[in-house]
Amino acid sequence: MSDDVMGEARREPPPGFVNVDWTRGFGRQVGPLFRKDEGGRRTMGLFVEEHHTNGMRNAHGGLLMTLADMAWGNVVSMERSMFWVTVRLTCDFLSGAQAGEWIEAGGTLVADEDDLFVVQGRVWCAERQLVSGTGVFKAIKPREPRPGEKAFAAAGA
């Protein structure tokens, strides 16, 4: 085991996933993170690495919630191309993931009223469910649609 994060093994993500390439902030700190956009849905994923683990060498709950927050909130991005903030996040921890495993997260928009979006989401590892929960997100303002988002696809059609 090495404390040198940059020295950890780099693996290729599953087909279709691309590196999110956050160059700063907490997104960079918890990376590398990957995403796959397909049919207007975004899945985010990462390999659990040494720098993601808790004292039991499993993915830290804080990491799983961070991934959930990003992936579930991104449903608002995909559906509406708006900036958003998290209002409430509820996570039920069902199972753990070990260093070296590939985990993914995504969600479904279940309600949308007065700029409050409710997303039901999951974090999983192959067939194993790690987290299920609900995110409430507040849309702040519209922005230009970005690649992969529904409005981007519509504008380009």
Place this chain on the structure above:
Amino acid sequence: MSDDVMGEARREPPPGFVNVDWTRGFGRQVGPLFRKDEGGRRTMGLFVEEHHTNGMRNAHGGLLMTLADMAWGNVVSMERSMFWVTVRLTCDFLSGAQAGEWIEAGGTLVADEDDLFVVQGRVWCAERQLVSGTGVFKAIKPREPRPGEKAFAAAGA
């Protein structure tokens, strides 16, 4: 702004706080983290740094939830000196914190039945409440009491 995390300014925490000194894993990755034990209660704190921030240069929700998870779960450590895992965490985001601000987190044990502990917790920045919420933790097994914990103080008395 520098991407070199170790090059960021290091400030002294408020009186009574000591560096948690995690040398590995997610605890190290999201650090530096500090804690203060007083009268059987533990408060955890950190300076919001560049590597903790979201796109708006505020403390990332994932960071706040990570701090909440650690600080609220530590109530079980302090009260019962047991290993624990997180079962459910609910966080309401009330306000943000900017880079450079000092934030703290702590909680109160409100229920304890069948090795399930319920903690009501907060994350705050001076007088400003950032997060309020509830954590449900499952105690896995007893361990030797550590400094600051109630059982440690009792054993030493």
